[in-house]
Amino acid sequence: MRQIIEKHEEIWQIRTPLPFPLxxxxxxxxxxxxxxxxxxxxxxxxEEGRQHWGSVLHQLNIKWSDIGRVVLTHHHPDHxxxxxxxxxxxxxxxxxxxxxxxQAQLMWSQQETMSRDMxxxxxxxxxxxxxxxxxxxxxxxxxxxVSPAPRVIHFPxxxxxxLGGESYDMIETGGxxxxxxxxxxxxRKRIFCGDHVLPRITSNVSYLPGxxxxxxxxxxxxxxxxxxxxxxxxxxxxxxxxxxFKERTVEMxxxxxxxxxxxxxxxxxxxxxxFEICSSMFGTRLSVHQLRFAMAEVIAxxxxxxxxxxxxxxxxxxxxxYSVIG
Numbered sequence: 295m296r297q298i299i300e301k302h303e304e305i306w307q308i309r310t311p312l313p314f315p316l317x318x319x320x321x322x323x324x325x326x327x328x329x330x331x332x333x334x335x336x337x338x339x340x341e342e343g344r345q346h347w348g349s350v351l352h353q354l355n356i357k358w359s360d361i362g363r364v365v366l367t368h369h370h371p372d373h374x375x376x377x378x379x380x381x382x383x384x385x386x387x388x389x390x391x392x393x394x395x396x397q398a399q400l401m402w403s404q405q406e407t408m409s410r411d412m413x414x415x416x417x418x419x420x421x422x423x424x425x426x427x428x429x430x431x432x433x434x435x436x437x438x439x440v441s442p443a444p445r446v447i448h449f450p451x452x453x454x455x456x457l458g459g460e461s462y463d464m465i466e467t468g469g470x471x472x473x474x475x476x477x478x479x480x481x482r483k484r485i486f487c488g489d490h491v492l493p494r495i496t497s498n499v500s501y502l503p504g505x506x507x508x509x510x511x512x513x514x515x516x517x518x519x520x521x522x523x524x525x526x527x528x529x530x531x532x533x534x535x536x537x538x539f540k541e542r543t544v545e546m547x548x549x550x551x552x553x554x555x556x557x558x559x560x561x562x563x564x565x566x567x568x569f570e571i572c573s574s575m576f577g578t579r580l581s582v583h584q585l586r587f588a589m590a591e592v593i594a595x596x597x598x599x600x601x602x603x604x605x606x607x608x609x610x611x612x613x614x615x616y617s618v619i620g
Contacts, residue, residue, distance in 0.1 A: 298346075299353060302527070302535060304458060308350055310337035312372055314583060319372045320531055322486065323354065324458035330362030332457060333386075334486060335531060338375035338439045347380065358384040364444070365457070366390040367488030368471035369398035371440050373531060378442035388444035389455075391466065393473025395446045397505075402440045409433035411503040416589055420567025420613035425585070432582040449475065457486070467520070468506055469513020470497040476520075483526040485539065490516060491528060493536040496549050500590030501597055510598040514550060517543045550595075554604075557595055558618060561605055565617035568592050 300307045306323035322334040337343050351358065361384040364377045369390065377388045390398075401408050413430045421429070449455060453464045455477060462477040467490050477486040489497045490513075499513045506512055525539035536542065553575075560566060560574055568589065576588045596616055599605045608615050 299350060302529075305529065306354065307529070307535065311342050311346055312338060313340065313342070314372070316372070316532055318532075320529065320533075322529060323350075323356075326362060326456075327459040328362070329360070331356055331360055332363045332365055333361060333380065334365045334457075335367055335373040335488070336364060336376050336380055338372055339379045339441065340375075340439055343376050344379065347376070360384075361386040364388045365455075366394065367476065367486065367531065368474040369394040369401065370471055370489070371402075371436055373488070374398060375440040378440075378444040381444045382442065387447050389447050389449060391473040391475050392448040393466075394471065394475070395448060395473075397472050398440070398443070402437060402443065404437075408502065408504075412586075412590075415503050415593070416569070418613055419589065419593060420569030420615075421589065422569075425582075428582050429586060432586065462486075465520070465523075467513070467516030469499050469509045469511075469516055472506060478523055478525070480524075483524050484529070485523065485525050485527075486529045487520075487531075487539075489531040491520060491539065491542055491546065492530045493528075493533045493538075493542060495533060496546055498587045498591055499550075499594045500587060501594040502590065508594075508597055508601055510550065510594045511601070514547060517547050554595055554599060557592070558599065558604060561616055561618045565608075565615045567613045567615055568596055569613070571596070571616070 296309060298309050308321040308323060309318040310321045311318055319335060319337050321336050324332045326332060364380055364386050366374050366377060380386060381388050400406060412433060413426050416429060417426050449464060455462050455464050457477060460479055462479050465476045465478055467474050470489050474488055474490055476488055476490055499510050501509055520543050521540050527535055527537055528539045529535050557571055560571055572589050572592045580588060600607055603619060605616050606619050
């Protein structure tokens with residue numbers, strides 16, 4: 295991993311380790327006027343993550359009791375997971391959008407049914423029984439990484455929020471995560487964009503059972519809306535802060551259109567299940583973790599194509615099969 299702590303003017307960028315190919319999530323530390331600090335997206339709750347924060351706070355001369363708030367852009371484990379632990383250690387408030395909080399409860403509570411529903415969805419989309427069995431165990435393994443759940447305060451409805459003593463506009467965009475919030479400071483032309491706009495890599499857009507009926511449509515709409523903001527520096531959830539924000543939104547829009555065209559080309563060859571398309575596009579050597587995101591993203595793209603009447607779907611004994619219309 296590169297240098298763990300890096301300063302950008304008054305903002306500390308903290309590269310918080312992940313046990314996934316992404317390797318780290320960006321957490322950010324800002325000092326408030328009362329000298330307490332705000333943490334943005336502190337990462338997963340695992341042993342390395344807990345040791346990491348103990349070390350980072352020591353290096354920055356911050357006590358646990360100095361942490362006044364944890365602010366979450368969205369509910370995904372690599373951003374949300376350790377927030378409950380940090381709250382236990384510090385007494386800090388934990389803030390996120392109401393929609394994101396509801397999603398966290400839907401995904402990670404002890405009563406959740408999402409894991410079972412996702413495996414059943416994958417089965418209907420052509421995934422074989424052996425792989426489905428591995429997927430069920432994989433999904434269950436996330437619960438310790440997001441426990442304990444924090445006590446949450448929802449963001450205010452006036453669409454403004456104070457970070458580092460400055461007022462930020464809150465921008466809600468779906469697709470990658472329901473209730474995802476980015477924070478834009480118009481005078482400084484600065485944005486904390488979470489996972490909605492990333493440099494060099496593209497955000498995963500997954501379809502979840504019972505969730506957004508067309509997450510890719512929501513995500514692309516969010517990218518187009520982001521183009522209205524004049525941004526000189528963007529602080530993303532992954533990779534390094536970057537400056538070509540508007541150009542990056544255009545690149546990401548083009549990336550998804552190219553993927554839609556590639557899927558349509560595969561279906562012109564012959565009808566296929568989502569699992570067959572996933573194997574053709576991403577290969578057959580993915581880890582279970584990678585396969586989960588690849589499958590859910592393929593399904594999101596197929597739903598987008600189907601809703602635009604570029605393809606159609608048919609239920610068969612092998613699962614849902616997609617084909618080009620006409």
